[in-house]
Amino acid sequence: MDHTGSLFYIAERWVGGILTNFSEISKNLKKLKDLTEKISNEKLQEGYTKKEIGLWDKERQRLELLYGGIASMEKTPGALFIIDSHLEDLAVREASKMGVITSAIVDTNADPQLIDYPIPANDDAVGSIKLITSYIMDAWVEGKKESFKKNKKEEVKKEIKPKEVKKEKQTKKEEDGKSKPSGSKKTKK
Numbered sequence: 001m002d003h004t005g006s007l008f009y010i011a012e013r014w015v016g017g018i019l020t021n022f023s024e025i026s027k028n029l030k031k032l033k034d035l036t037e038k039i040s041n042e043k044l045q046e047g048y049t050k051k052e053i054g055l056w057d058k059e060r061q062r063l064e065l066l067y068g069g070i071a072s073m074e075k076t077p078g079a080l081f082i083i084d085s086h087l088e089d090l091a092v093r094e095a096s097k098m099g100v101i102t103s104a105i106v107d108t109n110a111d112p113q114l115i116d117y118p119i120p121a122n123d124d125a126v127g128s129i130k131l132i133t134s135y136i137m138d139a140w141v142e143g144k145k146e147s148f149k150k151n152k153k154e155e156v157k158k159e160i161k162p163k164e165v166k167k168e169k170q171t172k173k174e175e176d177g178k179s180k181p182s183g184s185k186k187t188k189k
Helices: 022-040 050-070 089-098 126-160 163-179
Strands: 079-082 101-106 117-120
Touching: 022 050, 079 089, 089 101, 101 126
Parallel strands: 079 101, 101 117
Antiparallel strands: none
């Protein structure tokens, strides 16, 4: 699975605290970005030994392995899709603790009651995983398109009736109401 738009993934192991302790995880994400920048910029490397630069690269590789798929994540996700809910029980527990919606492939060795939207299937067969994830990805892309269309329609509606026009109409009505003489005054003959 590739990182597409705002779709994040974890391919290795679930690092504890990604959902429940995101403030600390975000420090590691920042460290990963900083190390990547240091290693790619030769001017920043001046004044450091090859050993120090090698240690930076080793640390960057470790962080990339753990956090590469979520490197640009700025907040906790609203939903999780988990391939093996039995193996990734920590992710399931963190999601339920934080109120994050979970959808997971649930094999016979896992408890489907822990998952919001369980998908009963063999989580060991590569073919079933590919099939299910392709459907999930297609649904996600379609949902993003619908969300984009909905946001565009709302922007168009806002452009048609800006707030300034409404305020101008209200002030004109108030001025018209003040300038009209009231019928309750008596006039002398």
